[in-house]
Amino acid sequence: MMTSEPYSAKLSKTGMLLPYNTRTERRLADLREYFSDKRAVEDALSKGENPLIYVVYEISRKTEGELNVGCTIIYPGKVGDEYYFTKGHFHVKEATSEVYIGMSGEGLILMQDKEGRVFIEEIKPEMIVYIPPGLAHRSVNTGRTELVFLAIYPSDSGHDYETIRKRGFAKLIVERDGRPAVIDNPNYGRD
Amino acid sequence: MMTSEPYSAKLSKTGMLLPYNTRTERRLADLREYFSDKRAVEDALSKGENPLIYVVYEISRKTEGELNVGCTIIYPGKVGDEYYFTKGHFHVKEATSEVYIGMSGEGLILMQDKEGRVFIEEIKPEMIVYIPPGLAHRSVNTGRTELVFLAIYPSDSGHDYETIRKRGFAKLIVERDGRPAVIDNPNYGRD
Numbered sequence: 001m002m003t004s005e006p007y008s009a010k011l012s013k014t015g016m017l018l019p020y021n022t023r024t025e026r027r028l029a030d031l032r033e034y035f036s037d038k039r040a041v042e043d044a045l046s047k048g049e050n051p052l053i054y055v056v057y058e059i060s061r062k063t064e065g066e067l068n069v070g071c072t073i074i075y076p077g078k079v080g081d082e083y084y085f086t087k088g089h090f091h092v093k094e095a096t097s098e099v100y101i102g103m104s105g106e107g108l109i110l111m112q113d114k115e116g117r118v119f120i121e122e123i124k125p126e127m128i129v130y131i132p133p134g135l136a137h138r139s140v141n142t143g144r145t146e147l148v149f150l151a152i153y154p155s156d157s158g159h160d161y162e163t164i165r166k167r168g169f170a171k172l173i174v175e176r177d178g179r180p181a182v183i184d185n186p187n188y189g190r191d
Numbered sequence: 192m193m194t195s196e197p198y199s200a201k202l203s204k205t206g207m208l209l210p211y212n213t214r215t216e217r218r219l220a221d222l223r224e225y226f227s228d229k230r231a232v233e234d235a236l237s238k239g240e241n242p243l244i245y246v247v248y249e250i251s252r253k254t255e256g257e258l259n260v261g262c263t264i265i266y267p268g269k270v271g272d273e274y275y276f277t278k279g280h281f282h283v284k285e286a287t288s289e290v291y292i293g294m295s296g297e298g299l300i301l302m303q304d305k306e307g308r309v310f311i312e313e314i315k316p317e318m319i320v321y322i323p324p325g326l327a328h329r330s331v332n333t334g335r336t337e338l339v340f341l342a343i344y345p346s347d348s349g350h351d352y353e354t355i356r357k358r359g360f361a362k363l364i365v366e367r368d369g370r371p372a373v374i375d376n377p378n379y380g381r382d
Contacts, residue, residue, distance in 0.1 A: 004288075004323035006302055008312040011292070011319055065286030065324045067343070095256030097195075099343045101202070101292065111197055121199040128202055128341075132195035133256045150319075152258070152290050152343045 004063045013104050015073035015148040020057040026087070027052055028079070033165050034087055036172055036185065037080025044079070051077065053084050066155040073148050074107065074141040081174040085110075088138030088169060092158025098137065098151055100129040105147035108173055108180065111135040116170045116189075120182060123149055136164055140173045142180040195254045204295050206264035206339040211248040217278065218243055219270070224356050225278055227363050227376065228271030235270070242268065244275050257346040264339050265298065265332040272365040276301075279329030279360060283349025289328065289342055291320040296338035299364055299371065302326040307361045307380070311373060314340055327355055331364045333371040 010018045027050045032041045044050075058070040077084045088110070091098075100109060102124045109129045111119040113136075121129045123139065131137045141147035170188045174181055201209045218241045223232045235241075249261040268275045279301070282289075291300060293315045300320045302310040304327075312320045314330065322328045332338035361379045365372055 006300075006310045006312055006323055006326060007321045008314075009319045009321070011317050013317075017319070059321070061288075061321075061323070063286075063324060065284075065288055065345075067288045067290050067321070069290055069319060069321065093256075095254075097252075097256055097258045099258050099260055101341065109197075119197045121197055123199075126202050126204075128200045128208075128260060130198045130200070130250070130252075130258070130260065132197055132252070133254060135197060150292065154256075154345075 004061060004066060007059070009059060009069070011071065011150065013148065015055070015057065015071045015103065015146070017057040017059060017069065017071040020059055022058040022060055024056040024058070025052065026054050031087065035079040036082050036187065040080035051075070054086055061155045064156065067152055068155050070151045071103070071148065072139060072151060073146050074139060075146055076141055076144050078175060083140050083142050083173055083175065083180065085138050085140040085173070087161050088136055088164045090136045090160040090163055092160050093156055095133050096154045096157040097133050098131040098153040100131070101150040102127040103148040103150060105141060105145045106143040107139055107141045107147040110138045110140060110169055110171060110173060112169050118169070118171050123147070136169070138164070138169060142173065195252060195257060198250070200250060200260070202262065202341065204339065206246070206248065206262045206294065206337065208248040208250060208260065208262040211250055213249040213251055215247040215249070216243065217245050222278065226270040227273050227378065231271035242266070245277055252346045255347065258343055259346050261342045262294070262339065263330060263342060264337050265330060266337055267332055267335050269366060274331050274333050274364055274366065274371065276329050276331040276364070278352050279327055279355045281327045281351040281354055283351050284345070284347055286324050287345045287348040288324050289322040289344040291322070292341040293318040294339040294341060296332060296336045297334040298330055298332045298338040301329045301331060301360055301362060301364060303360050309360070309362050314338070327360070329355070329360060333364065
């Protein structure tokens with residue numbers, strides 16, 4: 001029973017994964033409901049600014065028991081004082097986990113369980129971060145260069161973005177005195 | 192339902208994964224039934240030589256839906272004209288796959304399905320190799336330095352070493368005129 005072929009792929013430090021089969025691009029307008037400082041978002045968009053926040057290159061598979069490989073590039077920048085980040089999501093299939101491998105740049109992985117308990121791990125080159133089953137995860141670029149990391153996760157994980165879009169994470173990662181700081185999200189859970 | 196905590200780990204190019212929870216060491220004597228040139232194996236062992244062939248550092252998990260992370264270091268060398276390799280195994284749970292990420296050195300990943308069909312992919316830094324469900328896999332160091340790569344696979348995959356120990360792979364990877372060559376295994380399937 002062979003339903004799927006092996007492959008090799010080239011991974012560059014700039015985040016290109018070749019050959020990929022999916023490329024996802026997220027700009028500020030795609031993330032307007034996710035950043036905390038709504039005024040900063042609308043100010044930028046009203047001026048015609050719609051910067052690229054992140055890009056994901058993926059090699060996705062479909063058969064049961066397969067693993068997807070994705071490479072995410074988060075650009076450096078802030079909206080208000082909040083660092084650029086990925087939307088963040090729970091997996092639809094709860095009994096699935098994910099492994100991140102830092103390639104370049106530096107950032108934080110913000111994780112949260114269904115009860116709102118938060119975990120934070122650092123991501124950078126030569127660092128691995130493990131996201132166990134049941135935790136929503138968002139990646140945050142706290143550096144001055146692109147944050148690039150590899151992600152491996154089951155092909156049937158599914159993405160639940162809605163829970164985070166509506167409720168947010170309990171913590172925000174913002175710049176304070178030129179450095180990253182973790183603060184409470186004043187709007188957390190306001191559906 | 193939180194049964195498992197997230198973690199971060201440090202991954203060095205030399206193959207150390209810190210903190211690991213399992214370290215597996217394989218010496219020539221552990222692989223005496225796997226190398227093709229039995230005389231070369233027994234000659235070395237009878238002289239008291241029992242070189243280290245490979246070491247695996249792993250972070251293993253136990254909960255359903257989790258992923259293990261392993262880092263394998265295969266030393267450079269040959270037994271007869273066959274390059275040092277890992278035992279190779281099928282997963283016990285067939286619907287599981289695996290992703291390899293090259294860290295340093297160079298080698299080949301030898302894969303084989305239950306019908307004996309062989310696939311070979313190159314592994315080296317900035318290269319990813321994907322092993323789909325149902326394929327046995329062995330890693331071969333064809334270079335002059337340590338081959339180091341990261342592996343990510345489901346925690347409940349299980350390892351079936353017996354099928355390969357008894358039947359071998361259909362192909363051998365040997366040195367010919369100073370370069371790697373793939374040849375038929377004359378003893379393949381002789382249980």
